[in-house]
Amino acid sequence: MHLSVEERRRAISRWLRTGFLPVARLAGGLELKFNPYHDPRNGRFTFATGIGAGIEEHYGGQGPRLGRGGNSRAFEDPMTVEQAFPELHGPLWNGIQALAQSTLDIFGPAAEAQINILDNRSKEVLKEIKKLDPNFVYQQIYSPQPSVEASAARLDDLMMWRAATYLRKTGNIEPLKTAMMVRMQREIDQAKREGDKLQKAGELKSHGVNDQMRLGNYVDRRVRGNIRGALNWYGIKAAARGRVRINRRLYIDGQGRSYGIPDVMVDDLIIEGSLQRKTMSAAQLRRFAKGLPKPRHIAVMTPSEAGSAHTYVYKIP
Known part of the structure; x- marks a missing residue:
């Protein structure tokens, strides 16, 4: 996926403010979603809580936020x-x-x-x-x-x-x-x-x-x-x-x-x-x-x- 300089700037700006990346779309309008759910024991992707096998995690209503270095947990929901x-x-x-x-x-x-x-x-x-x-x-x-x-x-x-x-x-x-x-x-x-x-x-x-x-x-x-x-x-x-x-x-x-x-x-x-x-x-x-x-x-x-x-x-x- 190719982003313009302005689109990248806006995406990074949103990530710094909120901890979330914007939803990406292909030229055909299809959404590309990041899967935040994975098994911490082996790193494999799994399903969201309650939708299949995997490690159950509770992150509130928005799912886990992306980490930002060693202090990333300080930006999670309180x-x-x-x-x-x-x-x-x-x-x-x-x-x-x-x-x-x-x-x-x-x-x-x-x-x-x-x-x-x-x-x-x-x-x-x-x-x-x-x-x-x-x-x-x-x-x-x-x-x-x-x-x-x-x-x-x-x-x-x-x-x-x-x-x-x-x-x-x-x-x-x-x-x-x-x-x-x-x-x-x-x-x-x-x-x-x-x-x-x-x-x-x-x-x-x-x-x-x-x-x-x-x-x-x-x-x-x-x-x-x-x-x-x-x-x-x-x-x-x-x-x-x-x-x-x-x-x-x-x-x-x-x-x-x-x-x-x-x-x-x-x-x-x-x-x-x-x-x-x-x-x-x-x-x-x-x-x-x-x-x-x-x-x-x-x-x-x-x-x-x-x-x-x-x-x-x-x-x-």
Whole structure:
């Protein structure tokens, strides 16, 4: 197949933007399709999932993307939070974010099931903390009227205490990753609601060339400040060169001049808050992926009101 210089330029441009090659056609109008399905054990072509023998792969709705060098997996479709952090299974994760859904009836039958899930999980987390630290005493104020809000806040609090206890007793930082995902989502949702109210009242005092930028700057500042305060409350140390970092420089490939500044970094997990969806084609995320220490996951968190795919995770090879 022969392509003109302009056609080749457009094809390469699309591949760089999306990871997909355009469908090629012969002079007679017949399509030439690339078969992305192959057996990784021997390289032989096979059929798409569910259409015949072969290795079953799940790539979402568009099939696998073409690789671009050693960092190709960073450009694939992102994972859900549940896939990256199995502890945050569907009902639990939904309950944590329930307040972001303004239509939720937090006192109705639908909420009762979520309250039970959240409260049962809180009991499990508390038992786990006491097993690590028998002297731990949890002080809480129970609301006379059970609600998703109170149950979600209690579980959020206990997950942070569990993370702090694991760090102090064993040095294990993994519980802090899941706890920070939960805390970041709640903080982003709350800051977005507060920012919207201030903006509508004409009281949003934040820098930016337009309303969206001013709102984004307000949310970023509010979330980072609240996260710093929370870490101090739970006795978790954040430092520029530590395992936990808040708005600190992440140097690229160890170089002293080139760097990115993730919102939150917990060991090899980066959590980046945003009002809009970001993909690995964004220069900011690509810069993070090259940082040292090298991240394993980059989670992009947007307000829950954005829909079911508001928060997603990229796995960095």
